Amino acid sequence: MEKRILTARFGKIDPLSIDDYIKNGGYEALEAAVKMESDTIIDEIETAKLRGRGGAAFPTFIKLKALVGEKEKTRYIVCNADEGEPGNFKDRHLMENDPHQMIEGMIISAYTTKAKKGYIYIRGEYDHSIAVVREALAQAREKGYLGKNILGAGFDFDIEIRSGAGAYVCGEEFALIESIEGKSGRSRPKPPFPTTAGVFMKPTMLNNVETFANIPHILEMGGKAYAKIGTESSKGTKLISLSGNIANRGVFEVPFGVSVKDAIAKLGRGVADGRKLKMVQLSGASGPILPPEKIDVPIDFDHDIGAGAIIVMDERTDVVDILLRHAEFFEHESCGKCTPCREGNLHLVRLLRKVQAGSATADDLRVMENLADVMINVSLCGLGQSAPIPLATALDGFGDQIRDRLAQTETKENA
Amino acid sequence: MSVLQNILKQNPKSEDYLIETLLSLQDAKDEPCISEEEIADIAEYYGISPTRVSSVASFYTLLSLRPRGKHVVQVCRDVPCYLNGSENILEAVKEALGCDIGETTADGLFTLEETSCLGNCDGSPSVRIGKKTYENLDSQKVKEIISGYREAK
Numbered sequence: 207m208e209k210r211i212l213t214a215r216f217g218k219i220d221p222l223s224i225d226d227y228i229k230n231g232g233y234e235a236l237e238a239a240v241k242m243e244s245d246t247i248i249d250e251i252e253t254a255k256l257r258g259r260g261g262a263a264f265p266t267f268i269k270l271k272a273l274v275g276e277k278e279k280t281r282y283i284v285c286n287a288d289e290g291e292p293g294n295f296k297d298r299h300l301m302e303n304d305p306h307q308m309i310e311g312m313i314i315s316a317y318t319t320k321a322k323k324g325y326i327y328i329r330g331e332y333d334h335s336i337a338v339v340r341e342a343l344a345q346a347r348e349k350g351y352l353g354k355n356i357l358g359a360g361f362d363f364d365i366e367i368r369s370g371a372g373a374y375v376c377g378e379e380f381a382l383i384e385s386i387e388g389k390s391g392r393s394r395p396k397p398p399f400p401t402t403a404g405v406f407m408k409p410t411m412l413n414n415v416e417t418f419a420n421i422p423h424i425l426e427m428g429g430k431a432y433a434k435i436g437t438e439s440s441k442g443t444k445l446i447s448l449s450g451n452i453a454n455r456g457v458f459e460v461p462f463g464v465s466v467k468d469a470i471a472k473l474g475r476g477v478a479d480g481r482k483l484k485m486v487q488l489s490g491a492s493g494p495i496l497p498p499e500k501i502d503v504p505i506d507f508d509h510d511i512g513a514g515a516i517i518v519m520d521e522r523t524d525v526v527d528i529l530l531r532h533a534e535f536f537e538h539e540s541c542g543k544c545t546p547c548r549e550g551n552l553h554l555v556r557l558l559r560k561v562q563a564g565s566a567t568a569d570d571l572r573v574m575e576n577l578a579d580v581m582i583n584v585s586l587c588g589l590g591q592s593a594p595i596p597l598a599t600a601l602d603g604f605g606d607q608i609r610d611r612l613a614q615t616e617t618k619e620n621a
Numbered sequence: 622m623s624v625l626q627n628i629l630k631q632n633p634k635s636e637d638y639l640i641e642t643l644l645s646l647q648d649a650k651d652e653p654c655i656s657e658e659e660i661a662d663i664a665e666y667y668g669i670s671p672t673r674v675s676s677v678a679s680f681y682t683l684l685s686l687r688p689r690g691k692h693v694v695q696v697c698r699d700v701p702c703y704l705n706g707s708e709n710i711l712e713a714v715k716e717a718l719g720c721d722i723g724e725t726t727a728d729g730l731f732t733l734e735e736t737s738c739l740g741n742c743d744g745s746p747s748v749r750i751g752k753k754t755y756e757n758l759d760s761q762k763v764k765e766i767i768s769g770y771r772e773a774k
């Protein structure tokens with residue numbers, strides 16, 4: 207069931223040794239890339255149908271093409287290693303077990319787009335990831351994979367680490383860009399997109415750790431062979447993060463198309479302690495909450511897999527408790543720039559507390575549904591747009607359990 | 622040269638390094654927080670307003686304008702840890718420290734905070750103390766870890 211491409215070297219190489227990486231095929235893709243035309247590299251990535259692994263599933267070749275097409279010659283490559291969405295930890299595993307493939311993907315992207323500078327934005331809590339990547343960059347520099355005239359191919363590129371400082375919203379691309387510029391992480395309206403006006407308002411290609419890590423493998427096996435893995439809409443493999451009440455928590459790499467149900471049963475070895483499954487949440491705090499009868503869906507971009515989190519919750523879990531915790535998370539993490547998200551999350555927390563306390567009315571529930579609608583439709587960035595998704599989906603799958611809490615209230619009030 | 626001056630010199634003199642500077646400064650201090658005076662000095666160095674510095678420092682949860690204990694203890698409050706018993710962990714931490722969320726112990730050694738997901742859900746429940754993340758915790762382990770910090774002081 208597993209297909210290990212990005213995780214193939216996990217446990218076999220010393221992540222702090224670039225020689226180990228090179229002995230196991232590392233930097234061969236870069237060696238090949240610098241003998242290729244930029245357009246050919248972009249074609250391979252287009253043929254591979256590589257889509258972003260950070261949640262938005264955007265085709266990567268379009269970003270590369272956009273950067274190449276810009277008049278402005280100062281360009282940036284940015285790696286998003288902020289990974290703050292609850293339930294996601296696969297980028298940490300990528301950085302701590304095999305950091306060079308992400309770096310190699312960034313260097314190939316820089317060669318392709320003639321960018322001279324890159325940033326890896328790593329969340330501040332990932333102390334160990336930061337240390338490993340810092341050492342990996344130093345070794346890459348020493349070997350001439352970073353710096354001036356890389357591999358004698360006449361191009362310069364270097365990468366700097368920027369540390370996050372505890373703000374989930376900084377995973378959003380424009381908030382991250384603002385943070386790199388030394389500001390509070392608040393999103394910007396789009397367009398213009400980062401490929402036109404990103405870091406310091408210059409063209410910027412911003413991608414997830416896993417997306418960059420795929421690039422060397424695509425060049426090695428060829429776009430065509432890569433596109434044979436996975437499903438029609440989603441090519442290649444996906445790293446999934448299994449957490450919650452599951453027997454075997456961890457990161458696993460599967461070809462797109464494996465079902466969520468099978469991943470939980472076989473890789474996760476089912477619900478922990480032999481308990482019964484109550485619900486599964488995909489993608490993280492901002493993803494859909496599904497009842498057991500709805501988890502026989504493929505892991506792919508058409509089924510809300512996001513960055514790959516699968517959170518398993520057993521029969522003891524109360525759906526309202528979970529919704530409230532998520533709402534409190536979003537309320538705390540909202541950057542406060544736009545009203546629907548700032549105020550909406552405040553109200554959702556307040557109303558969910560009422561539901562939890564058993565004092566909410568059917569009217570409160572209607573207000574929540576309307577709020578969710580407004581937030582999804584008019585929030586400025588993805589944080590506000592996706593914060594109400596767990597609520598909206600839980601009302602579908604567990605509406606009765608939520609409404610039961612209200613019905614009891616009304617009986618109490620009438621009595 | 623003062624600690625702050627040394628840190629400022631580590632990076633180019635460009636305001637995009639503001640967050641890096643603030644983080645390094647906090648790490649270098651016995652008590653992880655940024656003072657009014659430091660804000661003024663940093664603002665002057667980068668040629669920006671003190672308000673810009675303090676608004677950045679208050680935006681990010683790893684930065685603090687409020688004095689904190691030597692060890693900041695952060696207990697994860699998000700769902701993956703919650704499903705694995707983080708509420709008991711929070712209680713155990715409170716008991717071991719003898720203080721509540723947002724408070725600092727009388728000896729100034731610890732400040733207790735809650736945190737959003739630490740990205741360590743395969744080792745939940747998790748707690749971060751200073752720059753170290755502890756995983757697969759239970760109440761007993763919490764006690765031992767906190768005692769360890771007390772003894773090491």
Ligand SMILES: Cc1cc2nc3c(=O)[nH]c(=O)nc-3n(C[C@H](O)[C@H](O)[C@H](O)COP(=O)(O)O)c2cc1C
Nearest residue numbers: 258259260286288289377378379413414417588589
């Ligand atoms: C609130 C919020 C948080 C996000 N956090 C992350 C993150 O931690 N890592 C990530 O790669 N993408 C994150 N994203 C998605 C990014 O905005 C962006 O789409 C992605 O990094 C692009 O890279 P990709 O095309 O390789 O996926 C987040 C989006 C939002 C709205």
Ligand code: SF4
Nearest residue numbers: 541543544547587590
């Ligand atoms: S949606 Fe929320 S996080 Fe995004 S800009 Fe608006 S307030 Fe900020």
